[in-house]
Amino acid sequence: MISCTLLLVVVSFFVSAKETAANRHFRQSPSFGNYFADKRRPLLQTREYDSNFWMGRGMFDLNRRLKVLESPIVGRAKNIVFFLGDGMSLSTVTAARVYMEQTSGSSFPNGNASLSFEYFPYTGLARTYCVDKQVADSACSSTAYMTGVKANSGTLGVTGAVRENDCESSLEAKNRVDSILQWAQKAGKSTGIVTTTRVTHASPAGGYAHSANRDWESSAPGDCLDIAQQLVTQEPGIELDVIMGGGRQEFLPKYINGNREDGRDLIAEWKIRMKKNNQRYDYVRNKTELSNLNLNNVDKLLGLFSMSHMSYTGTKELERDEPSLSEMTLAAIEVLRKNNNGYVLFVEGGRIDHAHHQNLAHMALTETIAFSKAVDVADTITNPKNTLIVVTSDHSHTMTINGYPAREDSIIGEVDREEGPYSILSYANGPSASAQSYRKQMSKYGESFALYPSLVPMSTETHGGEDVAVWARGPWAHLFVGSFEQNMLPLIMSYASCIGPNKEKCSNR
Template identity: 35%
Template sequence: MDKRRRGQKPRNIVVFIGDGMGVSTITAARIFDGQSRGLRGEEHVLAFEDFANLALIKTYNTNSQVADSAGTATAILSGYKTNIGTVNVPPADSLEAMVLGSCGTDANPPATLTTKAKRSGRSVGVISTARLTHATPAAMYGHAVSRDWEADKDIEGPVLAAGCTSLSEQLVSSEADLFLGGGEKEFSESQIERFPGAVVRTASEMNAAPDGRLLGLFNSSHMSFEADRAETDEPSLAEMTRFAMDRLSANRNGYVLMVEAGRVDHAHHGTNAYRALRDMQALNEAVEVAKEKMGDDTLILVTADHSHVFSMSGYPTRGNPILGLVKSNDRETGQPDPDPVLAEDGKPYTTLGYHNGPNVRLPDSPALTDNMVQAPDYRQQTAVPLGSETHAGEDVPLYATGPGSEQVRGVMEQDEIGKLIERMLK
């Protein structure tokens, strides 16, 4: 009986976060990945879509109906909701109170997942294709009233006086064993020197790194989009995941690993669906690796911090290229029509689009062609003009497999994910 009870809790926990990976992104990525394998696409299954346990997650922040990554990463990883833009600092009445509360000596914020995992004897890894000081990875190890406190230069005035430190400084003094991602420009020379382990900058240096703690900084800012990575010596998300699981499994007490596909979000903000979907493929390959290596003592969670205003619409025929113009079935014959459907303005439109963002469809916008819309740099059209497309507020999915995953069900508040992780550590 003891054995069975022990079996209900995982030794290892791997949390995948697709930044901005709403349901429409998952559906489009499924079709995109299927079509890249020569299928029609709709019937394809992504690596995490055979997990038996699934919930819908309510993503709002304490003071915002539509969330950002800082508040949501705090909920997912630390188990409590907080204000938009805030990393691991509980909400308070005023910004001043939050600064004094989080950086003062007498009111320390709740422990990070890194601290909790270390207390349980486990090792900790943090992977992100964004900067390692960016909101989601920072929520693994740091506290900041503003997510913008990435480098020492960002800490000044009353914030400095209150004793607050940058996220790069908090990373260097964190107990986590392994950091792999981007963002070298946020670190001072002294911080790099003080990191208590090896510092590597390419995939081959990572693979040759000595045992012990490791900091991989593969780009001065965010790592490259997967679509552009071939021209670099950066490792893929799957390569980093494989390396981390191999490395961290040396600890017999287990490990906690957070893997963020951070740039799905960035591509969406630019309404560049192609790069968002290529980064989704990279996440899918990383989950594939985790499934292959997991064994029966690992809990895998796959979720998103929030969604985007990304939609898949029109009535394209089965197997229509997901990035393409909408081509429907002929009403008379039921067969696919070779010509695109025209909108009220007499012009074709794409299956994928955004509610807001930079490339607004206007009366004088040129008529779209298949060549235009399937080019890697094409930005899908939007309705509301904004310099940067925004997050969306609807629920996101959480997929789970392994010990403890049966507790993932129904509609859950996002902070219940962090509470579930904490229970699994005990």
């Protein structure tokens, strides 16, 4: 017993406890601090050659896990923050983790860095297929993780009885399904959506829309309402307390540079509705306006920060004065937390997916790290005893981590072997296969918008079909373990918070 205690004391000098930012998990520990400051690669190499190094670090992590897993939190989840990294495959998570450490000043990656959500105590695997497709799109997957019901590719908020483009079937009440946002509203909770894509895009729209086609964002056939119209005129969209992201064009008529052919200004209509209901509301168009808001005086917040999707993180386009995902997440929680009944917030890092579709591996990793920072914000300002945080992806992508690069090789670079150099990251398909020759592209690796090699020429890279990871912390987070269908996610959340289909099953807990 004494020897074990001494071992843990010694190891504690090598590994620090998790602080607010995941990047600081090992950076500020007494022994690793000097290494990262001085870049003393031989010293760390020597440590890794010693079996005691690995045993000590492993025992520390085992002890940390035992403390957490032996005491799962089983109280009611007053709040839920549901994070979605769109297209964030496991290979994306791994590569982003390595890239984060390599850009932190370390000359020799040591495997200690982790994205913020990787420190969450419970992890599972979700199966992402659609009713009609082996590989999911963001619409059928959104329906699954928002409503608990799997659907056909391209459809939102409807059952598998509705085929893509079948407007008539989507209007039938029996074919429509409610989302966790509506369950929360019926329980008296505040609700919100935050995304770096258009707020009418597939992932957030699964929480409030019923549509036979995910692309009906500003117009729809027959008696079907377009997605933007559903957001600002129908429940549960009109009852959302926070809506932030891009997509202003879907709400504005064509005569003022919008996409709407019906001549309606849905932003003006939203303001009128809020004023008529005596709501304390505000509409913001950029980071400056959001920063200047006194959120204590706002109960309904609409923020549309770009005409279409928001800009990629870290690009010059951010001079357009757009808030980061972290800033939007913080503002959303500040607005929602005023409700004593709690809240449910959906937050999407949507441009991870867009970068992968264009074979922009470097940018996909940058977006993943920005997403991790937003998770860290929520983790820091909420209480794990009453707030459940769930982090996952809707589907994977075809990016892989290739070959046998040395530990010090840049993850966004290439490996030089006898057979010739090759990139560490590459895709099974995509536009780079036909864009330029492989050799010409290699000189650009490391640039934010460098194209990474792909095998099969396609106008846009496809999704992947493998399972995606789920990370969770807070009340009943231990239910998110093992392998399960993607539609289980909202059902577990409903049980943890006693809303929706599990309201009566856990009401006596």
